[in-house]
Amino acid sequence: xxxxxxxxxxxxxxVCLTVLIVSFILTRLSGDLAASIxxxxxxxxxxxxxxxxxxxxxxxxxxxxxxxxxxxxGDLGRSYLYHVPVWGLILDRLPVTLTLGLSGLxxxxxxxxxxxxxxxxxxxxxxxxxxxxxxxxxxxxPGFWFGLVMIILLGLDLQWLPISGLDxxxxxxxxxxxxxxxxxxxxxxxxxxxxxxxxxxxxxxxARAKGLSRSxxxxxxxxxxxxxxxxxxxxxxxxxxxxxxxxxxxxFALPGVGFLAWDSINxxxxxxxxxxxxxxxxxxxxxxLLADLMNAVxxxxxxx
Amino acid sequence: xxxxxxxxxxxxxxxxxxxxxxxxxxRGLSLTVARGETHCMVGESGCGKSVSALSVMNLLVRGATxxxxxxxxxxxxxxxxxxxxxxxxxxxxxxxxxxxPMTSLNPxxxxxxxxxxxxxxxRRSGRRRALDRAAGLLERVGITAPGMRLGQxxxxxxxxxxxxxxxxxxxxxxxxxxxxxxxxxxxxVTVQAQILRMLQKLQHELGLxxxxxxxxxxxxxxxxxxxxxxxxxQVVESGTVPEMFAAPAHPxxxxxxxxxxxxxxxxxxxxxxSIPGVVPRIPPGFIGCGFRDRCAFAMPECAEPVPxxxxxxxxxYLCRLQPGWQQAAA
Amino acid sequence: xxxxPVPTARREAWRLPALRHVATLLGALIVGTAVVVAIFxxxxxxxxxxxxxxxLRLIPPVWMDGSQPAHLLGTDQLGRDYLARLIxxxxxxxxxxxxxxxxxxxxxxxxxxLGGFYGGWTDDAVMFLITCRLSIPLILVALTVxxxxxxxxxxxxxxxxxxxxxxxxxxxxxxxxxxxxxxxxAAARAAxxxxxxxxxxxxxxxxxxxxxxxxxxxMALAILLEAALxxxxxxxxxxxPSWGLMIAEAKEYMxxxxxxxxxxxxxxxxxxxxxxxxxxxxxxxxxTRLER
Numbered sequence: 001x002x003x004x005x006x007x008x009x010x011x012x013x014x015v016c017l018t019v020l021i022v023s024f025i026l027t028r029l030s031g032d033l034a035a036s037i038x039x040x041x042x043x044x045x046x047x048x049x050x051x052x053x054x055x056x057x058x059x060x061x062x063x064x065x066x067x068x069x070x071x072x073x074g075d076l077g078r079s080y081l082y083h084v085p086v087w088g089l090i091l092d093r094l095p096v097t098l099t100l101g102l103s104g105l106x107x108x109x110x111x112x113x114x115x116x117x118x119x120x121x122x123x124x125x126x127x128x129x130x131x132x133x134x135x136x137x138x139x140x141x142p143g144f145w146f147g148l149v150m151i152i153l154l155g156l157d158l159q160w161l162p163i164s165g166l167d168x169x170x171x172x173x174x175x176x177x178x179x180x181x182x183x184x185x186x187x188x189x190x191x192x193x194x195x196x197x198x199x200x201x202x203x204x205x206x207a208r209a210k211g212l213s214r215s216x217x218x219x220x221x222x223x224x225x226x227x228x229x230x231x232x233x234x235x236x237x238x239x240x241x242x243x244x245x246x247x248x249x250x251x252f253a254l255p256g257v258g259f260l261a262w263d264s265i266n267x268x269x270x271x272x273x274x275x276x277x278x279x280x281x282x283x284x285x286x287x288x289l290l291a292d293l294m295n296a297v298x299x300x301x302x303x304x
Numbered sequence: 305x306x307x308x309x310x311x312x313x314x315x316x317x318x319x320x321x322x323x324x325x326x327x328x329x330x331r332g333l334s335l336t337v338a339r340g341e342t343h344c345m346v347g348e349s350g351c352g353k354s355v356s357a358l359s360v361m362n363l364l365v366r367g368a369t370x371x372x373x374x375x376x377x378x379x380x381x382x383x384x385x386x387x388x389x390x391x392x393x394x395x396x397x398x399x400x401x402x403x404x405p406m407t408s409l410n411p412x413x414x415x416x417x418x419x420x421x422x423x424x425x426x427r428r429s430g431r432r433r434a435l436d437r438a439a440g441l442l443e444r445v446g447i448t449a450p451g452m453r454l455g456q457x458x459x460x461x462x463x464x465x466x467x468x469x470x471x472x473x474x475x476x477x478x479x480x481x482x483x484x485x486x487x488x489x490x491x492x493v494t495v496q497a498q499i500l501r502m503l504q505k506l507q508h509e510l511g512l513x514x515x516x517x518x519x520x521x522x523x524x525x526x527x528x529x530x531x532x533x534x535x536x537x538q539v540v541e542s543g544t545v546p547e548m549f550a551a552p553a554h555p556x557x558x559x560x561x562x563x564x565x566x567x568x569x570x571x572x573x574x575x576x577x578s579i580p581g582v583v584p585r586i587p588p589g590f591i592g593c594g595f596r597d598r599c600a601f602a603m604p605e606c607a608e609p610v611p612x613x614x615x616x617x618x619x620x621y622l623c624r625l626q627p628g629w630q631q632a633a634a
Numbered sequence: 635x636x637x638x639p640v641p642t643a644r645r646e647a648w649r650l651p652a653l654r655h656v657a658t659l660l661g662a663l664i665v666g667t668a669v670v671v672a673i674f675x676x677x678x679x680x681x682x683x684x685x686x687x688x689x690l691r692l693i694p695p696v697w698m699d700g701s702q703p704a705h706l707l708g709t710d711q712l713g714r715d716y717l718a719r720l721i722x723x724x725x726x727x728x729x730x731x732x733x734x735x736x737x738x739x740x741x742x743x744x745x746x747x748l749g750g751f752y753g754g755w756t757d758d759a760v761m762f763l764i765t766c767r768l769s770i771p772l773i774l775v776a777l778t779v780x781x782x783x784x785x786x787x788x789x790x791x792x793x794x795x796x797x798x799x800x801x802x803x804x805x806x807x808x809x810x811x812x813x814x815x816x817x818x819x820a821a822a823r824a825a826x827x828x829x830x831x832x833x834x835x836x837x838x839x840x841x842x843x844x845x846x847x848x849x850x851x852x853m854a855l856a857i858l859l860e861a862a863l864x865x866x867x868x869x870x871x872x873x874x875p876s877w878g879l880m881i882a883e884a885k886e887y888m889x890x891x892x893x894x895x896x897x898x899x900x901x902x903x904x905x906x907x908x909x910x911x912x913x914x915x916x917x918x919x920x921x922t923r924l925e926r
Contacts, residue, residue: 011762011765014762015762015765015766015769018762018766019766019769019770022766022770022775023770026775026778026779026782027778027782029778029779029782029783030782030783036782124366136907136910136911136914137907139854139906139910140854140903140904140906140907140910141903141906142858142861142862142878142899142902142903142906143858143862144861144862144865144878144881145861145865145881145895145899145902145903148881148885148888148895148899149895149896149899152888152889152892156889201407202402202404202407202408203407203408203409203410203411205363205402205408206402206408206409206410206470206473207410208363208391208394209361209363209394209395209399209400209402210394210395210399210421210422210425210473211390211391211392211393211394211395211396211422211425211426212391212395212421212422212425213391213425216421216425221410221412221413224410224412224413225410225411225412236768240772242771243771243772243773243774244771244772244773246773246774246777246866247773247862247865247866250866258774261774261777262777262866265777265778265781265868266781266867273774273778276771276774277770277771277774277775277778280770280771280774281769281770281771284768284769284771285769298412299411299412300411300412300457300459301411301457301459
């Protein structure tokens with residue numbers, strides 16, 4: 001889309017605002033947040049104390065504006081459980097999730113890109129069908145189950161890798177692979193279809209008519225044009241991975257942001273939940289902005 | 305490898321191209337192009353002219369099969385050439401330009417880079433020297449401020465300019481044969497004239513053999529030395545331009561020429577000439593004349609293999625009707 | 635008004651290369667079996683899936699030692715027959731898959747068609763909604779909703795249905811935009827057809843084949859998501875036999891009795907694979923290029 005940078009930023013800000021509202025409404029869904037925080041065994045007195053302490057007796061609009069104003073300044077509230085600023089909790093766990101996400105993305109790209117290009121270059125052949133079969137199988141695999149299976153196979157039977165936790169850096173390997181698995185099918189298909197479309201373009205016929213070598217045609221001429229949707233999707237996939245890390249982190253007991261969120265949900269620590277939802281959404285928005293920028297770099301037509 | 309002077313630059317004999325079992329796009333095409341000569345292939349859409357051109361360069365899509373008695377470039381056989389060796393010829397000795405200048409250039413790279421890479425590839429040249437040569441050629445094709453243009457991207461140029469760039473690109477390595485597939489069809493009428501004029505000038509300067517594909521008889525009249533009229537995958541008539549326009553021998557050619565209203569001779573109220581029917585798709589195994597369903601002179605014998613008639617000089621046509629039948633019918 | 639089909643540039647004739655044919659049939663077979671099993675679960679299950687028998691806990695399936703013929707796939711940690719739970723689990727998955735897709739489809743297709751047809755501010759609004767929806771972390775939000783509102787089949791279906799409409803919207807919008815400019819739409823408007831008529835009788839029939847493909851993809855996604863939610867304890871509530879829940883419940887025993895997580899996992903894998911194969915086959919048959 002040929003939106004100017006200013007318009008894009010404005011749009012991003014509006015989306016952030018909307019997510020702000022969504023995350024606020026989210027935690028008010030139970031009707032009585034104080035009761036939810038207090039838990040099922042709380043007495044009416046406990047609930048009343050929580051209501052007052054958390055300002056939950058104020059009108060909803062006031063509560064929201066308060067939340068929004070604080071969030072804009074970077075203050076995401078305090079955890080009920082730990083009594084520390086949520087922002088600090090998130091920052092503590094961010095490195096784990098980031099490492100996981102980035103290594104997962106790196107593995108996914110390292111596998112999906114070459115295979116996708118190969119499949120496109122050999123379109124219709126047995127290799128192509130084989131690669132597409134892999135994509136199909138990967139798409140059908142439930143991530144959490146795959147993680148468990150890997151734990152049994154690699155952690156227990158073969159004892160190659162640690163079962164859980166992060167005592168060593170090797171604790172990242174299995175979760176990163178599982179995470180990559182969820183992104184590889186989509187990336188592979190997209191690379192392949194992008195390459196097929198690029199290879200069918202007229203300028204490829206021109207390149208062939210100029211007598212350029214096959215590798216040059218694929219890697220220089222076709223890839224550049226096929227890369228654009230892949231770049232966008234890669235950024236988006238990273239966003240999804242960060243958001244979906246909750247499952248993998250739980251399976252492998254990794255102390256990341258996703259695990260923090262899930263733990264907080266279970267323990268009724270809703271300020272944390274609200275903040276994490278907002279945080280992840282903002283990260284996603286930033287990633288898509290970056291993807292747009294990268295596209296402008298790759299495609300001169302978008303520079304305007 | 306230099307061929308003897310009278311050897312045609314391009315010689316095709318009995319080219320056949322089929323798309324699987326669906327259709328035969330080209331059924332026995334033969335033609336030659338000599339050095340410095342412009343040979344036009346003319347016909348309606350779907351008659352197989354583009355496919356023929358692509359077959360010479362072996363640039364057909366997957367699923368197409370070509371066969372011929374021979375395809376020779378300066379005496380060298382092209383039919384049995386490996387893809388690697390063919391790629392060496394492409395862009396170097398044989399160049400091709402296409403119909404759609406808007407999409408034939410890669411939008412992601414500069415004009416300069418796309419021009420230079422041909423030269424770098426075939427002459428093992430460095431980028432600097434290639435870009436210098438590119439700038440020179442851009443000037444030659446009539447583009448001003450070539451230095452600036454080199455750094456521009458295709459989307460910043462108009463259609464006419466892009467086609468000039470394509471021509472410059474084709475000439476980077478001084479080819480012996482230039483194949484132009486409807487190079488002006490997608491351009492405005494005024495630009496068309498300029499491009500054609502430029503092509504003619506360059507051809508004379510460089511002594512190029514030019515195989516020009518078009519559906520426009522006006523282009524043929526202006527540019528061609530010899531012409532092959534194609535219909536449904538076959539060359540139905542071929543000869544020099546004066547011969548053909550003066551005395552078209554094949555009913556289809558006659559029909560084509562009759563379609564063009566000539567100022568002064570056409571009278572108001574008279575219907576414009578037209579050929580009833582549509583171009584058929586020829587299934588494999590088809591025998592006989594492809595034009596017979598639309599021909600005013602069709603006979604039952606037209607369903608049998610059609611003989612090649614000699615109408616004098618270089619003029620030949622593919623029809624049941626004997627040479628000189630036009631005079632007899634008049 | 636006779637809806638004229640989309641011109642051949644977009645919608646090629648039905649083609650079925652041999653291998654594709656086999657794969658699609660396999661997919662259809664799997665999905666068909668799942669539907670039958672889901673509907674006739676009470677007739678097919680050898681035992682009551684909720685009946686606990688603490689004397690017969692964790693009995694292995696027939697191909698291993700220590701099994702019992704009455705329980706072909708063994709029993710779980712509470713002595714419930716695994717085969718029965720597997721069969722009833724099919725019901726849960728299929729129910730979730732179908733109902734979620736219906737809900738999200740209604741939302742997404744409506745938004746997409748409106749945005750694609752009217753353009754302008756309407757389209758801007760639709761694109762904005764889609765962007766917002768894509769920004770929020772899906773699983774987290776679903777988990778939170780279930781945690782706060784309560785865990786039940788209905789809540790899961792509604793939550794997923796209200797969240798999974800984005801692809802429907804995107805595809806409906808794109809295809810509507812392509813169809814909007816075709817001549818038969820202009821002809822219908824010139825003949826005085828109402829907006830509703832045009833949208834329902836001219837636009838919709840010509841984009842529906844794209845949407846069918848999206849529906850299969852979303853169905854597979856919904857089933858996988860429900861499994862993940864149930865696995866995390868915030869999806870379908872016990873004692874309902876959701877496959878994801880079965881895997882979660884069996885997690886503690888997985889090192890000693892790995893089949894307890896293998897069986898429902900494979901069931902999930904096979905069902906989702908079948909749906910995807912069917913979807914791919916439909917896409918090839920209907921000649922759609924958008925979802926590549």
